[in-house]
Amino acid sequence: MLCLWLLLLGFALLTLALSDLLHRDTSRGHHQYPAPPRRPLQRVPRAPDLEVIVESRDPALELGVDLSPLKSLQEDQLLFVPSTPGTRNPSQKKGSYKVLLPGTNKDRAAPAPPTHGEMGKAVRLHSEGLDRDTELAATMKYGFNEVVSERISLHRRLPEARHPGCFGEQYSESLPSASVVVCFHDEAWSTLLRTVHSVLRTAPKRHLLEVLLVDDLSQHGHLKSVLSEYVSHLDGVRLIRSTRRLGVGGCRTLGAARAAGEVLVFMDSHCECHTGWLEPLLERVAQDRTRVVSPIMDVIDWRTFQYNATQWPVRGVFDWKLDFYWESNFPLQDKDQDSAVQPLRTPALGGGVVAIDRQFFQRMGAYDPGMLLWGAEQIELSIRVWSCGGSMEVVPCSRVAHLERHHLPYRLPDQELLQRNKIRIADTWMDAYRKIFYRRDTLAHFIRQSESPNIAERVRLKRNLGCRNFYWYLTVVYPQLYVPQDRPALSGELYNVGTGSCADYPRGQGPQGGPMKTAPCSGTGSQHCDLNSEGEVRWGPVGALCLDAEGERAVLSPCPAHRPTTVGLRWKFIKLSGQLIHQPSQLCLEAVKEGGLPQSGPKEVNNHTSTGGLLLRPCTHHPGQQWHFEQLVAPKGA
Numbered sequence: 185m186l187c188l189w190l191l192l193l194g195f196a197l198l199t200l201a202l203s204d205l206l207h208r209d210t211s212r213g214h215h216q217y218p219a220p221p222r223r224p225l226q227r228v229p230r231a232p233d234l235e236v237i238v239e240s241r242d243p244a245l246e247l248g249v250d251l252s253p254l255k256s257l258q259e260d261q262l263l264f265v266p267s268t269p270g271t272r273n274p275s276q277k278k279g280s281y282k283v284l285l286p287g288t289n290k291d292r293a294a295p296a297p298p299t300h301g302e303m304g305k306a307v308r309l310h311s312e313g314l315d316r317d318t319e320l321a322a323t324m325k326y327g328f329n330e331v332v333s334e335r336i337s338l339h340r341r342l343p344e345a346r347h348p349g350c351f352g353e354q355y356s357e358s359l360p361s362a363s364v365v366v367c368f369h370d371e372a373w374s375t376l377l378r379t380v381h382s383v384l385r386t387a388p389k390r391h392l393l394e395v396l397l398v399d400d401l402s403q404h405g406h407l408k409s410v411l412s413e414y415v416s417h418l419d420g421v422r423l424i425r426s427t428r429r430l431g432v433g434g435c436r437t438l439g440a441a442r443a444a445g446e447v448l449v450f451m452d453s454h455c456e457c458h459t460g461w462l463e464p465l466l467e468r469v470a471q472d473r474t475r476v477v478s479p480i481m482d483v484i485d486w487r488t489f490q491y492n493a494t495q496w497p498v499r500g501v502f503d504w505k506l507d508f509y510w511e512s513n514f515p516l517q518d519k520d521q522d523s524a525v526q527p528l529r530t531p532a533l534g535g536g537v538v539a540i541d542r543q544f545f546q547r548m549g550a551y552d553p554g555m556l557l558w559g560a561e562q563i564e565l566s567i568r569v570w571s572c573g574g575s576m577e578v579v580p581c582s583r584v585a586h587l588e589r590h591h592l593p594y595r596l597p598d599q600e601l602l603q604r605n606k607i608r609i610a611d612t613w614m615d616a617y618r619k620i621f622y623r624r625d626t627l628a629h630f631i632r633q634s635e636s637p638n639i640a641e642r643v644r645l646k647r648n649l650g651c652r653n654f655y656w657y658l659t660v661v662y663p664q665l666y667v668p669q670d671r672p673a674l675s676g677e678l679y680n681v682g683t684g685s686c687a688d689y690p691r692g693q694g695p696q697g698g699p700m701k702t703a704p705c706s707g708t709g710s711q712h713c714d715l716n717s718e719g720e721v722r723w724g725p726v727g728a729l730c731l732d733a734e735g736e737r738a739v740l741s742p743c744p745a746h747r748p749t750t751v752g753l754r755w756k757f758i759k760l761s762g763q764l765i766h767q768p769s770q771l772c773l774e775a776v777k778e779g780g781l782p783q784s785g786p787k788e789v790n791n792h793t794s795t796g797g798l799l800l801r802p803c804t805h806h807p808g809q810q811w812h813f814e815q816l817v818a819p820k821g822a
Contacts, residue, residue: 326372327589328454328486333374336489338381342458342585345482345493349525350460350581359466361393362539363445367435368453369400370407375454375587377414380421386457391466392420393445399425400435432535433551433561440545449539454587456484456491464582465539468527473541474574476565478533479582481510486588496580497523499530502563504668505624505709505725506606508534514664527577531662532566536586548572549645552608554638559602560609567613570661572651603628608637612646615654620668622817623676624709624725629817666727666743668714673759675714676815677705678721680775681762682807686711687775687798689723689740697729697740701797702775709816719754719767731755733766738773738798762810763803771800772809 364383368376376397383395397415399407415423424442426435436450447469449462461479468477478500483492498512516523548568555561569576607628610618622629658665668675678687680702688703688711705711713731714722720743721731729740730753744750754767764773776799803809 328587329489330372330374332489333372336374338374338378339385342456342491345583346458346460346581347496347524349522353464353525353581355463355467356470359391359463360446360470362387362391362447362449362462362466363393363443364395364449364451365398365436365439365443366395366451366453367398367400367432367439368402370402370404371453373406379451379453379455380418382455382457383451384418384420386459387462391462394443395421396439396443397421397423398435398439399423400431401426401429429557431555431557433555434553437550437553440542440550443542446542447539448542448545449537450535451537452535452586455537456585458583461582461584464579468577468579469539469541473544475577476533476538476540476569476574477527477577477579478538479584480578480580481534481536482583482585484585484587491585497528499528499578500532500534500566501662501665502532503725504620504727506560506563506609506621507725508532508563510534525581527579530576530578532563533576535562537584544574548574548649552642554608554642555605556601560605564609564613567609567657568651571613571657572649600627600631603631604637607632608639611637612639612642613654617654617658620670623670623815624712626707626709626816666722668722668727669716670714672815674757674813675712676813677711678713679705679812679814680808681810681812683775683777687713697742699797700731700738700740707816715755715757715813719756721755733769733800736800738800761805762812764811765803766800769800772803773811774799774801774808776808
């Protein structure tokens with residue numbers, strides 16, 4: 185028994201000695217490792233607890249009557265992580281830092297975080313050995329090739345793409361201060377930090393008041409304590425966390441409520457800025473506080489992260505399905521040489537980078553709080569700004585590159601979420617023209633039939649601001665958008681009796697048109713076409729492509745910009761026989777199955793015919809030449 189007790193005592197002493205040795209190693213490590221790496225592992229040396237959530241009672245959220253859309257944010261619980269002045273480079277700062285919690289006077293000290301280099305050795309991926317499966321997994325996680333992003337410096341410089349005339353532009357020395365608001369939700373470490381460092385490197389300190397990072401309830405581990413540590417060592421950067429999911433609009437509205445700059449610059453969390461991008465935006469807003477501006481949005485390829493400069497001119501537009509896109513290859517009215525550096529008015533702006541006066545943004549009602557998570561919020565803001573006294577421009581001497589995702593990195597909780605956001609836009613802003621939208625988005629139509637959006641507050645805001653109607657918007661701001669006639673029995677899906685399918689234009693063939701084919705009827709409104717009183721068969725949600733003839737093949741080509749339409753684009757529909765006749769040739773439109781012969785009878789087969797599609801043939805009574813326009817929905821007020 186004595187030997188047993190001695191053995192147990194010796195084991196206890198040995199355990200205490202080892203524990204003391206490990207404790208000293210850990211303490212020594214806390215004082216030696218510097219700033220977090222580009223891609224931290226989940227298991228990092230224990231950091232100070234920065235994830236303390238305190239209830240905010242900040243008076244900045246106690247807003248007046250005219251700022252009612254922001255009132256709901258006063259109930260949020262937030263965490264602020266301000267930066268320590270004079271520590272723009274995290275790796276240069278040693279010692280402790282302070283985390284200031286709003287509503288308290290307590291400081292919390294913590295040791296310096298690990299440097300970029302040392303900890304990076306422990307966690308950086310061995311990219312040379314990554315196989316295709318690894319890259320695929322990284323792409324599926326974020327919607328872009330994270331492996332390639334990890335290999336790129338956080339401080340990479342983009343090639344110069346500005347017009348030479350931009351270098352002679354002079355800007356006021358008394359430009360307004362700017363707060364750059366970057367919202368993120370489960371963003372990759374490398375792209376988020378590259379965005380932040382890009383802003384800090386390219387924006388002059390005298391104009392950039394702060395960078396606000398707003399965490400929209402991220403769940404990834406690297407966006408927790410490690411990010412808090414990193415941000416606390418960046419001069420002029422603050423981190424705000426929301427304890428509930430707000431979505432793009434709500435997150436940006438929260439950032440705006442906490443911003444101190446005169447001008448808000450909303451920026452996506454995967455952007456890279458060119459030198460001189462901020463000054464041209466601030467100049468335009470300073471000249472007119474009701475002006476909302478955007479840089480030229482260049483593109484970063486999601487596979488290779490290659491930079492691709494966008495050609496000028498470019499403007500933001502949307503179609504009748506309320507889908508936004510950037511339009512290029514359109515003629516400028518001003519042929520002056522200075523037009524290459526002059527801002528261009530645009531019907532809409534994308535959400536990648538938008539600069540707006542802070543007080544004007546609040547007076548206009550911020551982002552619509554009823555918009556859910558993601559989608560179409562930039563279209564709603566664009567229509568509202570124009571209709572309620574503001575304007576929008578693309579500024580060519582400002583350039584910011586935006587990473588285009590292959591897909592969303594997260595699953596939306598509601599598959600009809602985007603349609604619900606579009607329904608709010610249609611019912612609030614489009615007046616009687618909303619019927620055109622519902623005919624082209626049948627899912628939105630059926631959702632609207634079963635439930636009505638609560639838009640009373642936004643309609644009241646619209647009335648209080650004295651906003652103009654949608655007819656004014658179409659006439660003055662966006663006259664280039666074709667307004668369909670949607671006449672009964674002359675619009676809808678073009679159904680072919682012989683094949684039991686619908687006329688279709690394969691996606692991906694581009695906006696300049698191409699051969700038409702037949703495909704199963706989608707029933708979604710995406711195959712909608714409209715035979716108008718001019719004899720044009722307009723295709724798709726934009727109505728910018730017209731049914732045309734190229735030899736014996738039916739194709740789509742750009743519709744004429746001015747009336748009257750060209751003779752070659754005129755068609756006539758015979759309701760009794762279902763024939764669609766090309767007026768110049770007096771031939772009928774016939775559907776030919778893939779790899780088959782024309783269904784109206786034996787004819788000489790050429791290369792075009794053997795591929796199938798829509799062809800022009802002498803008129804017969806064969807089912808392949810029998811068509812019906814089928815309207816899928818008939819919204820009220822049609």
